[in-house]
Amino acid sequence: MKVRVLVSFKESVLDPQGQAVKNALLTLGYDFIEDVRQGKIFELELKDMSREKIEEMIPEISHKVLSNPIIEKFEWEVID
Amino acid sequence: MKVRVLVSFKESVLDPQGQAVKNALLTLGYDFIEDVRQGKIFELELKDMSREKIEEMIPEISHKVLSNPIIEKFEWEVID
Amino acid sequence: MIDKHTLEEHGITQEEYQEIKNLIQREPNLTELGIFSLMWSEHCSYKSSKVHLKKFPTSGKNVIQGPGENAGVIDIGDGLAAVFKIESHNHPSFIEPYQGAATGVGGILRDIFTMGARPIATLDSLRFGPLSHPKNKSVMEGVVSGIAGYGNSIGVPTVGGETYFDPCYSLNPLVNVFCLGLAKKENIFYARAEGKGNPVLYVGSKTGRDGIHGATMASSEFGEDLEEKRPNVQVGDPFKEKLLLEACLEVMEKKLVLGIQDMGAAGLTCSTTEMAANSGTGIEIDLDLIPQREKGMTPYEIMLSESQERMLIVAKKEKIKQVQKVFERWDLDAVIIGKVTDTQNLKVFAKGQAVVDLPVSAVVHLCPAYQRETKPHSPTQTAVCSSDVPLPEEYESIFLQMVRSPGLANKKWIFRQYDHMIQTNTAVLPGADAAVIRIKDTQKALAISLDGNSLYTYVDPRTGGKIAVAEACRNLSCLGAQPLGVTNCLNFGNPEKPEIMWQFKEAVEGIAQACRAFQIPVTGGNVSFYNETEGASVDPTPVLGVVGLINNVDTLISPEFKEAGDCIVLLGETKEELGASEYLKQIHSKKCGPVPEIDLEIEKRVQKLCREAISQGILQSAHDLSEGGLAHCLAECCVLRKTPIGCQIQLDQQIRTDALLFGETCSRILVSLKNKDKDALFALAKKASVPFAIIGKTGGKNIFVRHFGETIWDIPVQKVYSLWNNSIPDTFHVK
Amino acid sequence: MRFGVVVFPGSNCDHDTLYALRDVTNQESFFLWHKEHDLKDADCIVLPGGFSYGDYLRSGAIARFSPLMQQVKEFALSGGLVLGICNGFQVLLELGLLPGAMLRNKNLKFLCQYVPIRIENTETPFTNRGKPGQVLHIPIAHFDGNYYTDPENLKKIHQNQQVVFRYANPDGSLSSAANVNGSMDSIAGLLNEQKNVMGMMPHPERASDLLLGSTDGQIIFESIIHYLKNDR
Numbered sequence A, B: 001m002k003v004r005v006l007v008s009f010k011e012s013v014l015d016p017q018g019q020a021v022k023n024a025l026l027t028l029g030y031d032f033i034e035d036v037r038q039g040k041i042f043e044l045e046l047k048d049m050s051r052e053k054i055e056e057m058i059p060e061i062s063h064k065v066l067s068n069p070i071i072e073k074f075e076w077e078v079i080d
Numbered sequence C: 001m002i003d004k005h006t007l008e009e010h011g012i013t014q015e016e017y018q019e020i021k022n023l024i025q026r027e028p029n030l031t032e033l034g035i036f037s038l039m040w041s042e043h044c045s046y047k048s049s050k051v052h053l054k055k056f057p058t059s060g061k062n063v064i065q066g067p068g069e070n071a072g073v074i075d076i077g078d079g080l081a082a083v084f085k086i087e088s089h090n091h092p093s094f095i096e097p098y099q100g101a102a103t104g105v106g107g108i109l110r111d112i113f114t115m116g117a118r119p120i121a122t123l124d125s126l127r128f129g130p131l132s133h134p135k136n137k138s139v140m141e142g143v144v145s146g147i148a149g150y151g152n153s154i155g156v157p158t159v160g161g162e163t164y165f166d167p168c169y170s171l172n173p174l175v176n177v178f179c180l181g182l183a184k185k186e187n188i189f190y191a192r193a194e195g196k197g198n199p200v201l202y203v204g205s206k207t208g209r210d211g212i213h214g215a216t217m218a219s220s221e222f223g224e225d226l227e228e229k230r231p232n233v234q235v236g237d238p239f240k241e242k243l244l245l246e247a248c249l250e251v252m253e254k255k256l257v258l259g260i261q262d263m264g265a266a267g268l269t270c271s272t273t274e275m276a277a278n279s280g281t282g283i284e285i286d287l288d289l290i291p292q293r294e295k296g297m298t299p300y301e302i303m304l305s306e307s308q309e310r311m312l313i314v315a316k317k318e319k320i321k322q323v324q325k326v327f328e329r330w331d332l333d334a335v336i337i338g339k340v341t342d343t344q345n346l347k348v349f350a351k352g353q354a355v356v357d358l359p360v361s362a363v364v365h366l367c368p369a370y371q372r373e374t375k376p377h378s379p380t381q382t383a384v385c386s387s388d389v390p391l392p393e394e395y396e397s398i399f400l401q402m403v404r405s406p407g408l409a410n411k412k413w414i415f416r417q418y419d420h421m422i423q424t425n426t427a428v429l430p431g432a433d434a435a436v437i438r439i440k441d442t443q444k445a446l447a448i449s450l451d452g453n454s455l456y457t458y459v460d461p462r463t464g465g466k467i468a469v470a471e472a473c474r475n476l477s478c479l480g481a482q483p484l485g486v487t488n489c490l491n492f493g494n495p496e497k498p499e500i501m502w503q504f505k506e507a508v509e510g511i512a513q514a515c516r517a518f519q520i521p522v523t524g525g526n527v528s529f530y531n532e533t534e535g536a537s538v539d540p541t542p543v544l545g546v547v548g549l550i551n552n553v554d555t556l557i558s559p560e561f562k563e564a565g566d567c568i569v570l571l572g573e574t575k576e577e578l579g580a581s582e583y584l585k586q587i588h589s590k591k592c593g594p595v596p597e598i599d600l601e602i603e604k605r606v607q608k609l610c611r612e613a614i615s616q617g618i619l620q621s622a623h624d625l626s627e628g629g630l631a632h633c634l635a636e637c638c639v640l641r642k643t644p645i646g647c648q649i650q651l652d653q654q655i656r657t658d659a660l661l662f663g664e665t666c667s668r669i670l671v672s673l674k675n676k677d678k679d680a681l682f683a684l685a686k687k688a689s690v691p692f693a694i695i696g697k698t699g700g701k702n703i704f705v706r707h708f709g710e711t712i713w714d715i716p717v718q719k720v721y722s723l724w725n726n727s728i729p730d731t732f733h734v735k
Numbered sequence D: 001m002r003f004g005v006v007v008f009p010g011s012n013c014d015h016d017t018l019y020a021l022r023d024v025t026n027q028e029s030f031f032l033w034h035k036e037h038d039l040k041d042a043d044c045i046v047l048p049g050g051f052s053y054g055d056y057l058r059s060g061a062i063a064r065f066s067p068l069m070q071q072v073k074e075f076a077l078s079g080g081l082v083l084g085i086c087n088g089f090q091v092l093l094e095l096g097l098l099p100g101a102m103l104r105n106k107n108l109k110f111l112c113q114y115v116p117i118r119i120e121n122t123e124t125p126f127t128n129r130g131k132p133g134q135v136l137h138i139p140i141a142h143f144d145g146n147y148y149t150d151p152e153n154l155k156k157i158h159q160n161q162q163v164v165f166r167y168a169n170p171d172g173s174l175s176s177a178a179n180v181n182g183s184m185d186s187i188a189g190l191l192n193e194q195k196n197v198m199g200m201m202p203h204p205e206r207a208s209d210l211l212l213g214s215t216d217g218q219i220i221f222e223s224i225i226h227y228l229k230n231d232r
Ligand SMILES: Nc1ncnc2c1ncn2[C@@H]1O[C@H](COP(=O)(O)OP(=O)(O)O)[C@@H](O)[C@H]1O
Pocket: C043, C044, C053, C056, C066, C067, C068, C069, C070, C071, C072, C111, C264, C488, C489, C490, C522, C523, C524, C525, C526, C527
């Protein structure tokens, strides 16, 4: 089973990486870019487990390990 | 309009960061983890533009700028 | 409209509020209250510490700028000046170790380049809880990579520092960062807003809702509401700061600006009011012109934001175009947001309305200073007498246990994450007593040491304070450097508690006394109070940063033994002193005194002797004795060498063997020298009235120590090296 | 000889490199600003270390689009000497002037330390003053220096003798412990096919002064000068 967790900075937090990418794209003439935010993605391959267990564990590890809730938020989905 | 580009290592490339996360999770007792791969995500906020233009431009910038095709692959989707 | 709750939220007492109303002759609005809350916070106003800090000696013939500016400035000859300062970033580093530590580096770098100096070195003083706890490990990992992430990227070498472990830091790690900059003497800049009508420029990152209440947070204890305070942590952007650094130095080099101030803690509020107050002028700004990262920010938020990587500049009207051109070249905006006035007020407009109108002196200078109550705190000063400590049955395992304890073990795991060689001036790499930065195009070099032993200051803050200064200077003397000036970071608990205030007062007096004895001025520093979590306070931790000058970099020596057959000499006298030692703490689990005695006159003589011997070229190595005593000093002299070398030591002194080996008597330096130079050294020592003893020679594959003919240990140096070297990496499972 | 040291926003070894070339090696050396289009008749272009554009996306990824880099590319393709140090190496990889890519160091930490590197090929413009198998002590300072390329390319690189330096033990032997960052085949320095472009992770400019611990980096600069004078 495969789960994808996306971790990114909260809206109010400065995202220097996203800004750098945005500036680069604008300099290259991609003037349709309004804004860029950069984040991390984790693809977790899981042993067979129940949907409930996933619903319980993934938010837990996303909160405790994969993200820093002080400045980051996360979302997740089962992809496989 | 919002587009999300996911960039991750090709299967053939070792992903030490993913491995480190995997080990951390196993050490913490999350023994249902089989494997972890880590990647990057870019959320691009775009000016209004046609679907065709998007279909043309997003793969271009993903290939040219957001990823390094030697080690990375990408996928993308419109999310908003 | 301003009620009790609002005042509490802003950390302003009823009396202070009354004082504010008296000063401005009316009720402040909320934005104005916010401004007062920042500027009258402990962090910015030093209201609890001011009366004590006055005791520091701050003048001297080389002092160009003492306390009161962003950093202290010392004349080092050749038309050059050393600019340095230390700052704490303790609270943010606990909440978000990586970003907290990173922005700590960013902040102190700005303090230095604001003065017109190019930062040439940073050092970090770190204190964590024991690494046996995973949380402490992850805090340390985050802090170290945060310091690395920022410093490496901006290109300033992190050349040294110190790291200690104690349970008192588990919930409140200490992260102090020191920065040294080099400036042309005639090109120092200050935080001034001079000349009515001159434009005020904003440069750097856009303003967001970062760290609002950060300064007030640094001024209150951690409690249950930690979660709530969390969003106050900022993300640093070292790339932006690098651009800012280059652009600022360029406009200063070209003398295009009149005054400049970074927006650190307390952001726009602090920079505008301080620049005006320093010049007896006023400032008027329009918030609509401030570059903003987020939509819908209120005047309150904009004034209180602590977004990083921003500077405020005052320049002459006719130079504005040139200033803007420089910033543009570095891809930065320099926006005019207001002007200097002669009203002595800060006036802030938003959407055409005046939203703030305050006399800057009230904000900057008139915060009440408190003479807080003090009460001696000495539960453990109850001295141990030697008879309380059983003599060990064997010493080998004790020695090895000491060598591998994280506080004494090799810190390479930390400093190899820091780019410590960039700028190609690092003449002494991390690991030695002090870091040495050569100054290109001269024969000179600057040496820097950070020091603070909180075990000493816990047991006896006054003597501990003295020893901290003495030890930092001793570290410099071991490399041949003459101490020139001091900065200090005073990390303490809650000053409203009389015991804490007593610790503070005592430590300051001890430091002041030692600085006077060494004739080194205190040119600045930082006070960090409220280092406690849920009522438990950290041990009092003053960290001293001393900068010294080496006139001829070619005479430089290093602590490790050089070649086999050299003579090993101990300068200074060893007394039977076990109190407050690392040995008592590690081996006997005792955290008690008395701390070693220190006689500042003897200390000065020992140091002077060492410097003289170095300048005459008769020493092969010199290393000071501190934590872990003679035993640890010997171990380091052996293992710091590229290929470790052994030694044979014969001790003939009539004191307890453990005190002889692990006691921490002050004012001692271990040197090695060629046999032919012995007489020269002894002559110098006699002239200086410094006791000395030949204790052995270098060489062999073992560290072999005897006391009165009895073998204490005989251990392969390679084994000592492995334990010392692998201890920290093994904790982190890094191969 | 004329050395042009390229300055990107975020370059931070630019001054060190200029100092080593101008003040230690006594060559006419100057900065080239990334926004300009003129190589000022440089005989050799040096891309210095640092964090160009913050390296937030990938090391060297944005710098390659700099206006000046188009000139540098043409210069290289027409046979001009280009040396990329650390971040400069990463830029050359991103630009496609050198084959392969950089991954994060195997221990996932920034590494700053002296490393012994072995000269694999002395028949190059960058190493002709060295001896075959000679071990140089030169500092590294990088986060992403773990060289990667696909197996086919790797074979080609070796066949064509493009590997210039490998991480080694002080005695010149290779081992996985000596390969500090985990690079494929311990590769520390690499040439293009035509052998006029070299990238290396160690910093020769930091090994140009005995006071700082080593002068081994001088071998590289002196080789370049020798080549330009004699073999060009
Ligand atoms: N422990 C101290 N000893 C001497 N001076 C100090 C100490 N702590 C703070 N100061 C001085 O008080 C002034 C204000 O300090 P601080 O608020 O830290 O400066 P900044 O505004 O640059 O952050 C500085 O000049 C600083 O050097």
